[in-house]
Amino acid sequence: MAYTFNPPKRYLMGPGPSDAHPRVLKAMASPLIGHLDPHFVNMMDEVKDMVQKAFLTKNNLTFVVSAPGSAGMETCLVNLLEPGDECIICINGVFGGRMAEIAERCGAKVHKVITPWGKVTSEQQIKDALKECPKPKLVALVHAETSTGALQPLEEISKLVHEVDSLLVVDAVTSFCGVPLKVDEWGIDAIYTGSQKNLSAPPGLSPVSFSPRAIEVLENRKTKVQSWFLDLNLVKNYWAGAKRAYHHTAPVSAVFALHEALNLVMEEGLENRWKRHYEVHEYLQKELEALGFRYLVDKEHRLPNLNSVYLPENVKDEAALRNTLLNDFNIEVGGGLGDFAGKIWRIGIMGESCTHNHVNMLIGALKEIL
Amino acid sequence: MAYTFNPPKRYLMGPGPSDAHPRVLKAMASPLIGHLDPHFVNMMDEVKDMVQKAFLTKNNLTFVVSAPGSAGMETCLVNLLEPGDECIICINGVFGGRMAEIAERCGAKVHKVITPWGKVTSEQQIKDALKECPKPKLVALVHAETSTGALQPLEEISKLVHEVDSLLVVDAVTSFCGVPLKVDEWGIDAIYTGSQKNLSAPPGLSPVSFSPRAIEVLENRKTKVQSWFLDLNLVKNYWAGAKRAYHHTAPVSAVFALHEALNLVMEEGLENRWKRHYEVHEYLQKELEALGFRYLVDKEHRLPNLNSVYLPENVKDEAALRNTLLNDFNIEVGGGLGDFAGKIWRIGIMGESCTHNHVNMLIGALKEIL
Incomplete structure (x- = not known):
């Protein structure tokens, strides 16, 4: 009678929610x-x-x-x-x-x-x-x-x-x-x-x-x-x-x-937390650009923790790629909204999801798939 | 820097929330x-x-x-x-x-x-x-x-x-x-x-x-x-x-x-759950009345899971008694609202808080205090 529910272990790198600390x-x-x-x-x-x-x-x-x-x-x-x-x-x-x-x-x-x-x-x-x-x-x-x-x-x-x-x-x-x-x-x-x-x-x-x-x-x-x-x-x-x-x-x-x-x-301190988001963003950005992603927002006004990027030109179906990331790697990234639906991804590195390990998982998975 | 928070183990017998199942x-x-x-x-x-x-x-x-x-x-x-x-x-x-x-x-x-x-x-x-x-x-x-x-x-x-x-x-x-x-x-x-x-x-x-x-x-x-x-x-x-x-x-x-x-x-079944609330209510009512509590609502329209009762006449300070229950026994019951503030208690036996054990804890504590 009851519904079994055992949620998968995801790595949340979309526009929110982000991973919660244990x-x-x-x-x-x-x-x-x-x-x-x-x-x-x-x-x-x-x-x-x-x-x-x-x-x-x-x-x-x-x-x-x-x-x-x-x-x-x-x-x-x-x-x-x-x-x-x-x-x-x-x-x-x-x-x-x-x-x-x-x-x-x-x-x-x-x-x-x-x-x-x-x-x-x-x-x-x-x-x-x-x-x-x-x-x-x-x-x-x-x-x-x-x-x-x-x-x-x-x-x-x-x-x-x-x-x-x-x-x-x-x-x-x-x-x-x-x-x-x-x-x-x-x-x-x-x-x-x-x-x-x-x-x-x-x-x-x-x-x-x-x-x-x-x-x-x-x-x-x-x-x-x-x-x-x-x-x-x-x-x-x-x-x-x-x-x-x-x-x-x-x-x-x-x-x-x-x-x-x-x-x-x-405990972390607000300024340290801001610095962490900028630092991990710099790393993510370098890796994404090396794979052919391009940023939507000018560098001057770019939010570090939510990275909106156009996909590499050889990716024809962004939704299929997101599904592969979710189903085969348990990594969630966000798609675009409104006019940007189907055109961009929104990659979040927020709070507990803002670590080099998260970036390395995502980039590693993308390299395997692409 | 961080605030330690270790909530006490309460038995929730007020107007809500009730105890949650593990x-x-x-x-x-x-x-x-x-x-x-x-x-x-x-x-x-x-x-x-x-x-x-x-x-x-x-x-x-x-x-x-x-x-x-x-x-x-x-x-x-x-x-x-x-x-x-x-x-x-x-x-x-x-x-x-x-x-x-x-x-x-x-x-x-x-x-x-x-x-x-x-x-x-x-x-x-x-x-x-x-x-x-x-x-x-x-x-x-x-x-x-x-x-x-x-x-x-x-x-x-x-x-x-x-x-x-x-x-x-x-x-x-x-x-x-x-x-x-x-x-x-x-x-x-x-x-x-x-x-x-x-x-x-x-x-x-x-x-x-x-x-x-x-x-x-x-x-x-x-x-x-x-x-x-x-x-x-x-x-x-x-x-x-x-x-x-x-x-x-x-x-x-x-x-x-x-x-x-x-x-x-x-899993319990809706009708069984209704029956449980009525059955535990009958037991609670009998015990409360034996202690001198009187029900506010006519029997015909009495909600089984939330029991509104006037206190025994020898209780002069209902708030002090509720505090003793909470601080010494970890049992929460509710006070009255509006015109009934200071005059009645609202005792909840709802969901996981609706057991004979809960009633026995409450009645036992009241007998010790009164």
């Missing part, structure tokens, strides 16, 4: 405790402290949404936008497009700054957008576009955004804990990420953080947040309130896993 | 695989099949929301309601009130049927509400009120709802897999539950199911669903479409756990 899996398998247990509440405080350190922020409203990164995105937008608000959303891949879609569902008027996939948004584009929409409630960008592997510079754009007293909202799903990301120094007002990329915890949670300026906007809303589940006015009393007011039942085991994954980041 | 914890600790891996996709099909069997439904649109039960509630309401719609929501505890709150945030006009906490909604109340609001888009009830332990009869009310061509929406968070629940036979059009009660998987997922009539309403919406993350038009292509269109990254490990928890339900 300590993370072990923490997750601890027996459950109640979500209002003093031991759990204390652990939530530790998670908050470590998420603050990993974001490089002192923001008090820093916590973990009990759902995947897409819900983190929705949390940021539904709390800051009200019907009729104007905002600027920069789109250079799937996830910028998703932000615009969500902002429109909030009833906001969205000014889209469109950039070809694989490129990043320039300061000049933001200046032009601010001429068209001089007082946006917020300007949103994707720090690391998971669909293309482009890394968006944020510091100069942040200045432009704050000059007009607008909020800077950033998608850091694929940059958090993998490349330099400095929430306070860069003046980011609302940020969300996911648990399953460079952090190497299982997917399902979304760390977020809000600046005091963002909280002010939140507290001055004229309308209720359209989502009850994601309403920060309620959630913040659970995660950040003096009394842990019951809101929803936290995903206890997933938080155990996140706590241990954050421990691993703290 | 097989569930072990399944969850399996190494990750990708959320688009053929092995994972196949397992999602098995999960869907088992959720259908546990709901006793053939509904094709049966799947698992990647977030806790509260998000399952929001999924049902935001997809079926549009601004200006009228609906009837029955409130006899916290969770009916939450449904009304969410429905209002959808822009719906909500007719509230208010019943004292601990009681259930009568057919006559529904008839009266239908006079005031003869064509509601939906009528929503809580099958098992987690805040009070009342079990709502649904069959006769379902007939009234369908006579006016309305949809029946049911909260089954605390009834699913614990007491008789027959989605197709009872004509339930939209239902949500949680993973952490009688199913005894970790909290964080919400199985849901929608009837063909509900899908018709969904497909004839005039406006977009306000939540992108919970929009069934998108999610159904991921869980129920021929091609698994990427929507969000599924919480892989949590689905592993859910799969194994559902396996345990299938």
Whole structure:
């Protein structure tokens, strides 16, 4: 009657999830405790402290949404936008497009700054957008576009955004804990990420953080947040309130896993972790180029941990090659999305999947097959 | 630098989560695989099949929301309601009130049927509400009120709802897999539950199911669903479409756990599981009453798996007693919510926590303390 399930041992080198450390899996398998247990509440405080350190922020409203990164995105937008608000959303891949879609569902008027996939948004584009929409409630960008592997510079754009007293909202799903990301120094007002990329915890949670300026906007809303589940006015009393007011039942085991994954980041050190991702990326890049792969993104804006590459010209069927890698070598890499479907691969070296051994396995397998 | 976390071994006898079976914890600790891996996709099909069997439904649109039960509630309401719609929501505890709150945030006009906490909604109340609001888009009830332990009869009310061509929406968070629940036979059009009660998987997922009539309403919406993350038009292509269109990254490990928890339900058999909850409840009730506890809910509408009881008169400080149970005996029971805070306990015997051993531990500890 029961279904047997014995998952294969994979090496996860796609756009996420990445491999989880055995300590993370072990923490997750601890027996459950109640979500209002003093031991759990204390652990939530530790998670908050470590998420603050990993974001490089002192923001008090820093916590973990009990759902995947897409819900983190929705949390940021539904709390800051009200019907009729104007905002600027920069789109250079799937996830910028998703932000615009969500902002429109909030009833906001969205000014889209469109950039070809694989490129990043320039300061000049933001200046032009601010001429068209001089007082946006917020300007949103994707720090690391998971669909293309482009890394968006944020510091100069942040200045432009704050000059007009607008909020800077950033998608850091694929940059958090993998490349330099400095929430306070860069003046980011609302940020969300996911648990399953460079952090190497299982997917399902979304760390977020809000600046005091963002909280002010939140507290001055004229309308209720359209989502009850994601309403920060309620959630913040659970995660950040003096009394842990019951809101929803936290995903206890997933938080155990996140706590241990954050421990691993703290032990390694954030800067060492960034360096590791760059160093392994350099090695992967050299090996891939020697095999005839070509990078989609200009070197200047190339994300180290997610490598988007055109296949060698002699590969006629990229999907068949990915299947061979998965079935014969247990290595997962990602295909392209949207216009790049069938044209590129997205090779992740994120968190626990960011090692020379992973690169050597992948390159060795490709040499055997090609 | 890292935070040590060694959770205590608790016996979870509150309103959820309940104890997880070691097989569930072990399944969850399996190494990750990708959320688009053929092995994972196949397992999602098995999960869907088992959720259908546990709901006793053939509904094709049966799947698992990647977030806790509260998000399952929001999924049902935001997809079926549009601004200006009228609906009837029955409130006899916290969770009916939450449904009304969410429905209002959808822009719906909500007719509230208010019943004292601990009681259930009568057919006559529904008839009266239908006079005031003869064509509601939906009528929503809580099958098992987690805040009070009342079990709502649904069959006769379902007939009234369908006579006016309305949809029946049911909260089954605390009834699913614990007491008789027959989605197709009872004509339930939209239902949500949680993973952490009688199913005894970790909290964080919400199985849901929608009837063909509900899908018709969904497909004839005039406006977009306000939540992108919970929009069934998108999610159904991921869980129920021929091609698994990427929507969000599924919480892989949590689905592993859910799969194994559902396996345990299938092995035991749904009817045997219902019987076990009733049988252990009878034993618990006898023992509690002998100690001077009194039940809040009339016997006829008493939920077996969540026992709401007034404390013996000689207990002056219920919170202190709960703390002693937790700290000295590692047994968690729940306190009261709302008007019942400080007055009642909510004692859960759900899923893996529903054994004579659990009852004997609790009663033995109480006898030692009192």
